[in-house]
Amino acid sequence: MTHGGFPTAEKSTGGTDRGGPCKLHTRSAVQSRNYPDHSRPMGQRVVVVGGGVTGVGVARDLAMRGADVTLLERDRLAAGTSGRMHGLLHSGARYALSDPAAAEECLHENAILREIASHCIEDTGGLFVSLPADDPDYYDSKLAACEEIGIPTEELTPTAAQKLEPALSNDLDRAFRVPDGAIDPFRLIVANAKSAANHGAKIETDTPVTGLLVEDGQVVGVRTGDERTIRANHVVNAAGPWAGQLFADLAVDVPLAPAQGAMAVTNARPVETVINRCRPTDEGDILVPHETTAILGTTDRAIDGPDAISETGEEIELLREELAKLVPELADTRLIRTYWGVRPLYDPDDGGESGRDFAVLDHGERDDLPGVTTVVGGKLTTYRLMAEAVSDAVAEKLGLDAPCRTAEEPLPGSGDRPGWEAVASRYDLRNPVAHRTATRLGDRTEPVLDDAQPNPVVCECEGVTDAEIRDAIRDVGADLDGVRSRTRATMGPCQGGVCAHRIAGVLAEAVGSDPAWSELSSLVAERDRGQRHLDSPAQRAQIERNRLRRGRLLNLAAGKASDGLPLGDFATGTASAAGHSSKEYGQSSPTTGPQDVIVYGGGLAARLAALAAAQEGVSVALLTPDSLTPDGFTGMVDLLGSLPGDTGLVADPIPAVDSLPDSHPLRRAGAAGVREALDRFDAVVGSTLAGSATERNGLVSSPVGTPLPVARYPPSFEPGLLSRRSDTLLVGFESIPDFPAKFAAETLSNRVPYAVRGATIELCATAPERPVRRLARALDRNERWPSDEPIRSTLAQVLDRVHEGESRIGLPSMLGIEATFEIRSELSTQLGAEVFELPVPAPSAAAIRLSDRLDAQLRAHGVEVRQRVEDLALAGQARIEAVDVQNGPRYEASQVVLATGGVAAGGLTMDRSGVQEPTFGLPVEHQTDHQAGLAVDPDWRPGANGVICHPNLRAAGSILGGFDPATEHSRAGVEIVTGVQAGLAAAREVTR
DSSP: OEESOOOOOOOOOOOOSOOOOOOOOOOOOSOOOBOOOOOOOGGGEEEEEOOSHHHHHHHHHHHHTTOEEEEEOSSSTTOSGGGSSOOEEOOSGGGTTTOHHHHHHHHHHHHHHHHHOGGGEEOOOEEEEEOTTSOHHHHHHHHHHHHHHTOOEEEEOHHHHHHHOTTSOTTOOEEEEEOOEEEOHHHHHHHHHHHHHHTTOEEEOSOOEEEEEEETTEEEEEEETTSOEEEOSEEEEOOGGGGGGGGTTTTOOOOBOOEEEEEEEESSOSOSSEEEEOSSSOSSOEEEEETTEEEEEOOOEEOSSTTOOOOOHHHHHHHHHHHHTTSGGGGTOOEEEEEEEEEOOBOTTSSSOOOSOEEEEEHHHHHSOTTEEEEEEOOGGGHHHHHHHHHHHHHHHHTOOOOOOTTTSOOTTOSSOOOHHHHHHHHTOOTTHHHHHHHHHGGGHHHHHTTOOSOOEEETTTTEEHHHHHHHHHHHSSOHHHHHHHHOTTOSTTTTTTTHHHHHHHHHHHHOHHHHHHHHHHHHHHHHHTTTTOOOHHHHHHHHHHHHIIIIITOGGGTTOOSOOOGGGSBOOOSSSOOOOOOOOOOOOOOOSSEEEEEEOOSHHHHHHHHHHHHTTOOEEEEOSSOOOSTTOOSSBOOOOSOTTOOSOOSOHHHHGGGSOTTSHHHHHHHHHHHHHHHHHHHHHGGGOBOTTOSSOEEEEOTTSOEEEESBBOTTTGGGOTTSOOOEEEEEETTOTTOOHHHHHHHHHTTSSSOEEEEEEOSOSSOOSSHHHHHHHHHHHTOOOSSSSOHHHHHHHHHHHHOOSOSEEEEESOSOSSOHHHHHHHHHHHHTSEEEEEOOSSSOHHHHHHHHHHHHHHHHTTOEEEOSOOOEEEESSSSOOEEEETTSOEEEEEEEEEOOOOTTTTSSEEETTEEEOTTTOOOOOBOSTTSOBBEEOTTSOEEETTEESOTTEEEOGGGBOSOOHHHHTOHHHHHHHHHHHHHHHHHHHHHO
């Protein structure tokens, strides 16, 4: 049964005293952004306090009427309530019973926003669904109330509702459709601010208002935190929950009942439609699909003030539990973020029932304090109506007779825009990047993307390109959180773990490295705060992957340091390109049948355990949970770069082993065991890595210019060791955002006693997919790509144009997989400078080379490799007799080595109850955050409380506890040493 049609916009009929959300100004953090100031008659100057949706809406409305408007926001735009809501574009149905007038306003404004803010809205539609436990009379009353108000509805059978949304519960009883939608509050607020600025308003962020300026009993302006006085004929207080603080020095009360609400974000969209539970408003009753995610909402808890939020994991669990009754898969869905907002509920009765009405308070009439008006309460959907009501009142006081035009004039971005197919074709963007770009930018798509080639994707999760990042930086300046809110970069499942340093690199080009480091630190901290209450094993693994990337590969903790590096303490390299051990170890022939040793895992520790055992002449099978890939490899060996709890760099890692805690895996191996393992590793990798000629660490520049202490490194890295004091040119590629060369060069130049300069080049007109692999393979074969010239010659010519005589030139690790020495030699000869490589996140060419070398050695030593093996079970009681593979063979074995990795790799799982070992159910004795893992005896056998689990089971690598690879720069070292030692122990037990 259908009632009515979808709402259409009609001209606004003017002011009202009811309506939408509220908004705030927040804490100061970033540089302010000042739009151009246009003078207006002094009698029409207005200061708006608060950069939420109501504040920018008022600024836009009054500026369009001709007022001289200055908006002041103490943080960034959308930093408070407006940026912390569930993204629902109300149809009015949620208020149809409790507040019919508010429902009518929502319906009216819903239609207007679809016209003027189309690029901010996704037309998801909405469903109200009822379960058997819900009151059927309430459902009937809700449906009748919607019909009475004129909200379009369509009743659906449970079967039809599940056809529309297959994820809905089988317990679904009744359902009806309404014209709800999803709205991006950040995009909406930015568009309003742009429109206001286009009409002459001045928008100042990072500008807290400390009080009102009162003369002769009248407000004549405001005082700001930077000790300015801004005079105005009228002040509009749109500070949301913080509205009362504007009157801290005055006897004026703004009656608010602030309430906090929790929300959680999923890593994917389980539904395409807004799902509302049809019952009296309660906690955990709405699910809003939003971009690539969905938002679970919300709780409602009274608090003492806007800054008194109390975040608890219990609220998040409540949301999951309640909404899983509607969409069962939410019980196990990965949550990637949680956040809390504060509702500025208007409470004129001081403790009475607080509704969702808004109020416009004329303090001249109410408090005998003319010159200031406050707007509180409401909802985001009706922000424009609220702004119109405020602007009508202010305009009358200022003698402005221009009518409101905000309902007719589209916001910037919501004019005619190209279809995503045209965007994909014209700008060589794949879907869904083209679709998301066109959706976010709207009618600004072509101006932003024109002349932006190559235009690599900087944030893969959200499909954000370099052009969008640069456009946002031009808008907000040195404010990465502002860039995030405009582009959605860092808002996907990795929460900035992959792309944050890339965005900072783009920012550094515009403002320099110091502000970029400050902003990067703030952005990382803000992203991490939103994951504190998550206990999904998948997201905990992502959090640990982020820590490892930021620690061992980027060393972000050292980013802002300016003290000189102790270069004399570190290795300068060796004369030879190889520098590896000459000792030979045995090789096995391929065998079949029962295996002497089974190794389970696919990383560095697992491969080395298998090789070490095979070198002892026993038969080995390596079972891997996934394919053998370079994932997790850096192409270098970080043995021990810092001691626990000490940020200083370790120059001599092997002697430092004896100062580690007894529980540390390297201490358990001892200095002699570490040397033995490294000797074997050097023999295996041969000329793939250098550095074995000295026990000292070398210092390599990270992709962002911070020092990385490494014990082994590719020969192609050796000329770039920081202790080699030579003027340096770092060269990045537009299509490889993982290596922001100018950012790295400026950072590095602050800490070394020689000149370092950065430049960016490009070989391709458009960014290729997987650019590192593509360039490396092309260089190996010296292809005539991307031009008719051989690529090595083309690269040399392009490098020569940016080379200014530096004695060495550093490039991201992409100089071939098989012909690296030849490629470097050719380039060095042509350029008259030593060409070297620097690390980039996997898969770098160096990581691929090391992975390929290890895999070749596995084949040479007769190790049977079976990939993508899951669901193992141990056969036997105390002693393991075999390993059973579900839907696969049984592997009889004398010894087993478990090397599946830590939390980041999935070898351990972490949730609210602690850390678990999921493969064999082994006890995890080390539960310390970031050092969680198995405890082992001196023979690498896992156990608990001094009792081993199985006499013929050993563990190696990051599954071991007692160390923090991200801060110690010790992951590869632990993987190598424990892998080799566990493999040797297993083999020697077989041959005993």
